[in-house]
Amino acid sequence: MLKFFHLSLLLFGAVFGSAARAESVLFLNPGSTQEAFWVSYSQFMQAAARDLGVDLQILYSQRQPEFTLAQARVALQGPNRPDYLVFVNEQYVAPQILRMAEGSGVKLFMVNAVLTPDQQALIGERADRIGSLVPNDEEGGYLMMKELIRLHPPVVRGEQIEVLAFSGLKITPSAQLREQGMQRALAEHPQVRLRQLVYSGWTRQRAYEQARQLVNRYPKVSLVWAANDEMAFGAMHAFAEAGKVPGKDVLFSAVNTSPEALQAVVDGRLSALVGGHFTLGGWALVELHDYDQGVDLDRYGGRDRQLSLLQLIDKHQAQQMLAMGASPDYGVSFRKLSAKGHPTSYRYPFSLQILMH
Structure with missing residues (x-):
């Protein structure tokens, strides 16, 4: 496990060091490479990154919060920093990551689990924390x-x-x-x-x-x-x-x-x-890409949002989703979801229905 972890950190440094000028995003995946949910979550993010032209890297912590923190430390304090760090407040690691990020120049985006009210009260508002998306757990x-x-x-x-x-x-x-x-x-x-x-x-x-x-x-x-x-x-x-x-x-x-x-x-x-919440990371990349292009997220539904992604899936939908799994891009044009150029009445239409055509 330790060997895997050191290798992942080395790879991370090497990859961002040679990155082209697309915005670079690192996602700290709290799950394991053996968990279907977190693997599918990463795959959906990768599909979004390909379509949006985002330079995405993903590191798994194998459900070890200390690995997440070590990965964050290298990302935020090492020489090859990403433009954006996407992470989950899994086992309450977020306050430590936010402390590490101070002065790093890296922008932060939280998914799936955000700061608890107590953590938020202690930390307050931060200019480097650009937004969050959570499901309706x-x-x-x-x-x-x-x-x-x-x-x-x-x-x-x-x-x-x-x-x-x-x-x-x-x-x-x-x-x-x-x-x-x-x-x-x-x-x-x-x-x-x-x-x-x-x-x-x-x-x-x-x-x-x-x-x-x-x-x-x-x-x-x-x-x-x-x-x-x-x-x-x-x-x-x-x-x-x-x-x-x-x-x-x-x-x-x-x-x-x-x-x-x-x-x-x-x-x-x-x-x-x-x-349906395996899509959250992909939707987060749409917002990050917009932010990078100068879109003010506050004008399009707010920086911090809860999405009604968890929905009941019946037999027909289950069959549809099984068939969809074979498509590497999930049949979604992520670029078309951008708020850029839309009136401020526009709201990101993130939902499982986008995949069900």
Whole structure:
């Protein structure tokens, strides 16, 4: 792991050193090269960069926040600095990155998870922080739970529907927000009872190990809510081993549009899937490119925005997205989304619908 990390830093220095005069962007990907979500996130960004003519580099931290900070230090304080640094406030690394960036001349853009209100109050406004884009994580958690409840067969009056929930990392804002959405949906349905919420660290193996115990502890569970696809599949494996048929005896939900998750929707094993936020990095590049061309983001909907990217994906959409995965540019003209030359009433039309033509 350490060897991989040093190599990634060396490559980073070499690449930006020889860059042409397109604006250079470094994305610090907090995920692992084994995670379908973060790999697809990078691929969508790369498609946007190709179309926009942006010089994009991506470094993965393999879910090690100390790697993210070391990569940021080299990028912000080393000799080959990018014009823009795009990063995620995963495990609350943002304040340290903002401190490192002071006086570096590098402009900052946050995606997926931004400063918490407490962090924002401590740090205040910064001229080098040019914007942020986050998804509707709370709504995503809510939509999944509502859909699971909607699809559950009716129960006799007074009988409860039992749920298990698998969340990510306690200190990840997206996990917290998705949980809050789930709790909001549960509050609207008193006949649905959450038996237990566990933290599976976003991983399939951990969710599988936990679910093996929980399926015996709570034999009446018929709904499983999971904050990502990996954990949903881990739990599904354990329930299947216990003789329960996913999509029939137990309904599962998940977040993310990995090919495996989309196929599980088509097959009926996943009953509720929300996704679409893998596009955030690509949309961020559209805004960065506009900013670099002198566009004032404040005049086009604000520098800091939440996008309703997490939406329920039905079987037809899942089939569409599986077919789309084979196209390297996703069929999107990123340049056409630019606000440059538009009246100030223009709003970036970022959504999953752009991909669904």
